[in-house]
Amino acid sequence: MSHVFGEIRQNGYVVRDIEAAMKHWVEVLGVGPWFHMPHIPCDTFEYKGTPCSPDISIALANSGDLQIELIQQHCATQTMYKDFLDAGHEGLQHVSSWDAQIDALVEKLTAKGHKIGQRGTMQEGVVKFVYFETETHPGTVFEVSNMAGDLAYIPQMVSDAARDWDGSEPIRVIS
DSSP states (O other), X not given: OBTTTBOOOEEEEEOSOHHHHHHHHHHTTOOXXXXXXEEEOOSEEEETTEEOOOOEEEEEEEETTEEEEEEEXXXXXXXXXXXXXXXXXXXXXXXXEEOTTHHHHHHHHHHTTOOEEEEEEEXXXXXXXXXXXXXXXXXXXXXXXXOSGGGTHHHHHHHXXXXXXXXXXXXXXXX
């Protein structure tokens, strides 16, 4: 557990081909099922304080209590995901904690000097996420999200599906 950000609940992998990445996780690592959200819309998105509209797809699965997130960016919009890929990386880009009181946590973290790299909202502002500029080597960006409290049913659904998964229907598209 991070005494700064909270319990790490998710590993986020930035990939160039989300279909190939899901296939690898299913066929080689045996992790699934994947909940794939192609071209998921963000209500708001800011990269280093500048509003933008990246075209991204995400997929979620669990391995035990740890959620795995795959992210593919389909456009040239500047984001921390694009920064990661442009630096020649692919793979683990961030870890994430979930806190229902995200606004208070972000205020506390910025007061301590942590800089926001990107942030956004989805589902009419209900889902919030904030990425901090904590990367000193690849894979150490820290994200906080409000996927707790009233939103805990989302990661719980993914976790429950993984716990009882028999290998069938490995990719489930959510539109």
